Every structure is written in C-alpha cells, then in structure tokens.
Amino acid sequence: MTVLTRTIEVTRTYGDVTALDGVSLEIHQGELVGLLGPNGAGKSTLINLLVGLRRPTSGTVELLGGSPMDASVRRGIGVTPQETGLPTSLKVGETLDFVARHYPVNRKDEVVERFGLADLIKRQIGSLSGGQRRRVGVALAFVGDPKIVFLDEPTTGLDVEARRALWDGIRAFHADGGTVLLTSHYLEEIEALAQRVVVVGGGRVLADDTVQAVKRFVGVRKVSLAAPELPDLPGVIDTERRDGRYHLVTGDSDALVVALVKSGLPFEDLEVQPTSLEEAFLAITATEASHV
Amino acid sequence: MSSLVLAHTRVQFIEQLRVPIGLVAGAFFPAAAFLAFVVPNVSDPAFALGATCAMVVFAVMSTGMIGLGINVAQDRELPWDPYLRTLPAGPYPRIAGRVLTAMAISLLAMIPVVVLAALFTGATLSPPRLLFGLLAVLVITIPFMLIGLFIGFLLPAKAAIGVSQILFFPIAILGGLLGNPMAMPAFIEAVSPYMPSRGALELLWWAVMGIEVNWLAIGMLGVWTVVLALATAWAYRRDEGRRFS
Numbered sequence: 001m002t003v004l005t006r007t008i009e010v011t012r013t014y015g016d017v018t019a020l021d022g023v024s025l026e027i028h029q030g031e032l033v034g035l036l037g038p039n040g041a042g043k044s045t046l047i048n049l050l051v052g053l054r055r056p057t058s059g060t061v062e063l064l065g066g067s068p069m070d071a072s073v074r075r076g077i078g079v080t081p082q083e084t085g086l087p088t089s090l091k092v093g094e095t096l097d098f099v100a101r102h103y104p105v106n107r108k109d110e111v112v113e114r115f116g117l118a119d120l121i122k123r124q125i126g127s128l129s130g131g132q133r134r135r136v137g138v139a140l141a142f143v144g145d146p147k148i149v150f151l152d153e154p155t156t157g158l159d160v161e162a163r164r165a166l167w168d169g170i171r172a173f174h175a176d177g178g179t180v181l182l183t184s185h186y187l188e189e190i191e192a193l194a195q196r197v198v199v200v201g202g203g204r205v206l207a208d209d210t211v212q213a214v215k216r217f218v219g220v221r222k223v224s225l226a227a228p229e230l231p232d233l234p235g236v237i238d239t240e241r242r243d244g245r246y247h248l249v250t251g252d253s254d255a256l257v258v259a260l261v262k263s264g265l266p267f268e269d270l271e272v273q274p275t276s277l278e279e280a281f282l283a284i285t286a287t288e289a290s291h292v
Numbered sequence: 293m294s295s296l297v298l299a300h301t302r303v304q305f306i307e308q309l310r311v312p313i314g315l316v317a318g319a320f321f322p323a324a325a326f327l328a329f330v331v332p333n334v335s336d337p338a339f340a341l342g343a344t345c346a347m348v349v350f351a352v353m354s355t356g357m358i359g360l361g362i363n364v365a366q367d368r369e370l371p372w373d374p375y376l377r378t379l380p381a382g383p384y385p386r387i388a389g390r391v392l393t394a395m396a397i398s399l400l401a402m403i404p405v406v407v408l409a410a411l412f413t414g415a416t417l418s419p420p421r422l423l424f425g426l427l428a429v430l431v432i433t434i435p436f437m438l439i440g441l442f443i444g445f446l447l448p449a450k451a452a453i454g455v456s457q458i459l460f461f462p463i464a465i466l467g468g469l470l471g472n473p474m475a476m477p478a479f480i481e482a483v484s485p486y487m488p489s490r491g492a493l494e495l496l497w498w499a500v501m502g503i504e505v506n507w508l509a510i511g512m513l514g515v516w517t518v519v520l521a522l523a524t525a526w527a528y529r530r531d532e533g534r535r536f537s
Contacts, residue, residue, distance in 0.1 A: 025314075051378045055537055074380040085371030089310035090303060101299040102379040124310070 001028035003062075003149045004179050005050055010059035012045050012203075019045040021203040022059070027148070027181055032174045034194030035183040036214070042203040043183040047152050050181070051079050064147065075103055078149040079143035085137065088126030092117060092136055096123065096143055115139040115169045131162035138166055138184025148179040155189060167192055221253040225270045231263035245269075296381050300389030308397055314359040318401035321354065322347040325470070326405050331412045338501070344405060345425075345496045346469045351401040351487060352429060353464060356436030356535035357443070358456045360394045364444025365452035368531065377536065391437060399426070400431045421500055432492035435513060439488075440521035463489050478511035485509040488516040502521035 005027050020042045025032055026117040037043050051063050052068030066073035066120055096117075099223060100106040112118055115135050125133060134155065141149045151170070155163040170193060174180055184190055190211065199207040207214050219226040220237060224247045230239075233256050238249040241271040249255045253272050260267065308315060311315050330343040367373050376386060409415045417425065438457070467489025468476045476484065484490040487508055491513025494505040 053374055053536055054375055071380045074378060077378070079375065079378040081375035082371035085375055087303075087307060087370075087372055089307045094303065094306065098299055099379065102381050145520065147293045222453050 001030070001141075004029050005063045005068075005181075006061075007049065007056075008060040008062070010046075010049060010056045010061060012042075012049060012054065013057045018203050020056075022047070023200075023203070023205055025205065025208070029147075029179055030174075030177055031196060032170075032180045032194050033182070034190035034197045034211075035181060035200065036187065036190050036197055037183075037200040038185060041200045043200055044152060046200065047150050047181070047183060048207070051077060053148055068082035075144070076147040078144055078146035079180070080095070080137050080141045080149075080151050080154055082137075082152065084290065086125045086133055089124060091124050094123040095136065096140065097253045097254050099140050103146075107143055107145045111139045111142050114142070114172055116165060122165050131158050134158055134162070135166060135169075138169065142169075142173055142178075146178070148181065149173070151180065151182040153183055154186070155184070155186075155228060163189070212235070220249050222273045223248045223250060223253050223256055223271070224273070225260075225263065225267045227267035229265065231260065232261075233259050264283055295384040297388045297392070301392045302384045304389045304393040307487045308393060313425060314355070314363070315397055315400060318351055318355040318359055318397065319404050322350040324402035324523045325350070327406050329471075331408065332510070334413045336414060338417040340409060341417070341444060341501055342497060344409040344413070344415055345500055346431060346493055349404045349432065349467075349492045349496060351405060352398045352433050352492070353436045353469075355398045355401050355490060356394055356433055357439045357460050357463075359397065360390065360437055360440030361443035361452050361456040362449065364390065364441060365447055365449040368444070368535075369449055374535070387441075388451075390441070394440070395430055395433050396435050398429065402429065416479060417500065423502040425496065428496050430493050432513075434493055435488050435492070435517045435520055438517065438524050442520060442527050445524065445531045461530070463487055466490075466491060469493065481506065484497045486512050488513050490515065 003026050007023050007025050010020055011018065011025045023042070023046065035046065036045050045054065050063060050068060051289060052063070052070075055069070061068055064073050064076045068074065068077075090098070095205075096108050096111065112121065114162060115138065117136065117139060119189055120128065120136070125136065128136070134157070138151065138154050141151060146256050154170070155166050158166070167189075170180060170182070174193075180193075182190075182193065194211060197207070197209060197211050198205060199214055210290070224245055226245050230246055233248070233250075234248045235252045235255055237251065238250050240247045248256065257272070260270075324345070326347045329345070330340065334340045334343075377383070440456065443456050443459075447455060465481055466483050467487040468480050468484045469489055471477075485508045487509075490506070491509040491511075494507075494509045495513065497503055498505045498510070505507060
C-alpha cells in the first residue's frame, strides 16, 4: 500500500512541555484512520505537524512524498478550520470558491451536493447556525479534490442528526478511494467511521489497531470496594488506595469480581462503574508511564 | 500566483465592504474636519487645495495605521488564519491582498473630502494633475500601511486598537495636518519635516499643485519607509516564529 503520510520518531516540545514524544506513524492510501485521545494528548500537535503548521523539534514528517512545509505538496491535502474559524461576512459560495482557487481541481459542485449546502450557497456565514457552519467548514477540506483530508474534531458540538449527515459526507469521500485522518474524543464517532484507530496519550502512541481491538482496550471499568487487603486479581490496569477503599481499573470487571469472590477474602460495599473515555486514557497512560 | 493575489484581494475587499466600519471611520473624520475647519475659512482656491491634500493624507493614515493595524491583529487571533496557512499558497498572496485592499480603501476613504472640496471651495484640478495626485496617494499609503502591519503583527488586537490611535494623533498633529498646514506653530514647524505625515503631505502637494516643497520632509518619508519595512519584516518573522515553528 502506498504511504501517503508518515512521521518517523517525531518529538515536539513547546518550552518545557513535551506534546509529542517519539511518534512514528504511517497512513496508507484509502485508509480511514481515527486519532483518539483525551484533550492535551497530542492529537492537534500531530495534525499541525502533518499539515505543515508546525515543525517537529526532532524527527521527520513526510507528506505525499515531500515536506508539508512545501506549498505545492499541500495541493494534495484538505484541512478543516476550527469551529469558529470561518469569516462571517463572506457568503458560503464565495468561501468555497476562494478556497477552491488554491487547488488545480475544483470540486465545489460535488461538495455542495455531498454536504447538502445548496440552500446555503448565497447566505453569509455569519447568518448560519453552528451546525451549518460546521458543515461548510468540513466541506472546505474536500473542495480541492484532495488525496488525504485531515479533520480535527469535525463534529464537536453538533447534534446527532447533523453529526450523521457529516459522517455520510466523509464516508462518501472514503468510498471513492479518499484517505482520511480524523481526530475525535468521541469513541462513538471513531467507531462509526474508522477502521483503524490510533490512540494517543501523553504525547505517545498507546495503541494502533482495529476499532474492535481498541474498543476492548479503552472499554475499561472502575471497581471499587472496601477491604483490608486484596488478593492477586486478573486484568487490573491500575490500583489506587484511598480512604480505606481500593479503586481498581480493569478491562474485564466480570472476571475480576469472580476472582475476588473465589479468593474468599472479606470485602464490602462493592461498586462497578463505567469509566469515561477520559478516565480510561488516564489509567492507560499512567500504566504506560510506570512501565517505562 | 497572481490569480491567488486576486482571490485574496477580492475576499478581503468584500469583507471590508460588508462590514464598512473601517471605511466609514476612515472617511468620516477627514470629511467632518474638512467641513468644520476648511470650508468656512477658505480664502483662495490654492489654500483650499492644500488643505484638501492634508485631509487626504489624514484619510490615508487612518486607513493604513488604524484600519489595517486592527485588522491584521484581529485576524491573527482567529482560527481562519492558521487554516489559510494550510492551503497550498504560502503567506504572500494574503499579504499582497491586504496591501491592495488597504490601497483601494484609502482611495474610497478620500472621496468625501475630494467631493466636498470640489463643491464648496472652488478648488480645481486639471486631469493630469488629478492622475498624478492619485499616483502620489498610492505611494504615500505605503509607509502608513507598514505602520499598520507592524502594529498588527506585533500586538494583540486589544492593544493594537489603542496603540494605533495613540500613535495616530501625534503623527497627524506634528506633521501639521490639523490646523493650517501652511502656517504652523514654531514647534510643529521645526519637528514636522521629520514626521512621515509631513513628507506624505509635501509629496502630495508636489504632485497635485506643483509648488515648491520641503524635500527634507520627502527624503525623511523615504527613510521612514525603509525603517518601517525592516521593522515590519522583523515583526512578521517574530509572529511566524511564535505561531508556526
């Protein structure tokens, strides 16, 4: 498979803060890759490096066989501005035309149809709803007939219906052979769109696998109980003792509870809670760090 | 490349016209000052023409320093700015678009003053002199746009709004644009040749009226332009380094 973009041992620091720490990643033609991670994990920094907005502190970033800093290389990519990013006094059609002017091929008509923008073409962006603006913003990524598009949090803040409409547009591009790298902190969004998921946390790649595998990986629960001591339990990712209670993070709470009961040790006040994605990442990041 | 410059200019010009606060502000004050101070005191057409030129410089300064300065500073704070950096163009079409747009806005902002002068003062101008004057206006927009770009690249928007106005009035007053530019107080008389506003006015007088002008002031305008170009290049690189390195 052709590699469209890759990073080789890329590290990026901002002063004392390390945003990316030795990240190596390849994205192949025709893939739809989800980049998943909590806020501050390094997702946006990685995207910024890939589209040429930032330079790596060390390591190499390759885009379409060249450097993303080279404007002519960027003819092959499409990017979405952040949510509030569109100039409010321009009309939708003017904005699409303006962006399309930068590329050799103009796919405006196709994009208007694909993202349902026909009724909005003559409207000023300032008069659009948040969801409509988001649609225009995402559409801009596709207007120059890109080989690969980078979508940073494309549906943040959208209602379910608007989100699904955008997903359909992204899927249609992928079905035509387009390559997509999308970031999200919604597991659901990654599940709906991506085949391959890259999980980042603390500036490092924690997992790079199929959606199913990563779902198991991040689908962890918190088991907490009061007990004087704990037996050896299977599948514990993280253990914390606070105020006489143990708080365990595990990928398989059923097996853990069964093992706990079988051990015969006394315990009381057992609770099993789903963790948020955020907590799961923190737990995984913490164990990763302790292994280093 | 040139089609990209055109695309960027078009978009920026549309934005300016749709939200014409900058244009109105740039046009209003010189026109109001002209009506209040020049029209009632017109003694002869030559004096009227000279005063009209001063108000045109005023409009050009306001558009370049205040309008462009605030625009650039505000744009830097919007996510649209880094987005444009991802398009296959590089930064130059956008900057060229800014310069051409500010020139066009300057020409629009001086229209009220010119119309008032023609209607109420008896000032007249031959077509070649008018053309010569318009060319001179385009030239004098450059140093003031550089001040605007410098402020815009250096400061956050809120500071740019304040600083551009704080700088604006002393430069205008010390250049002798307010009051009677042909009979200034001694202090301003001494200082004004070193102000870019004075050099701009002298250049415009030379182009429009063909009168004997102060070449020291025009030379200083050239010096200002070079210094400002260097300062602006420095501020631009500094901003680029902070946001895109």
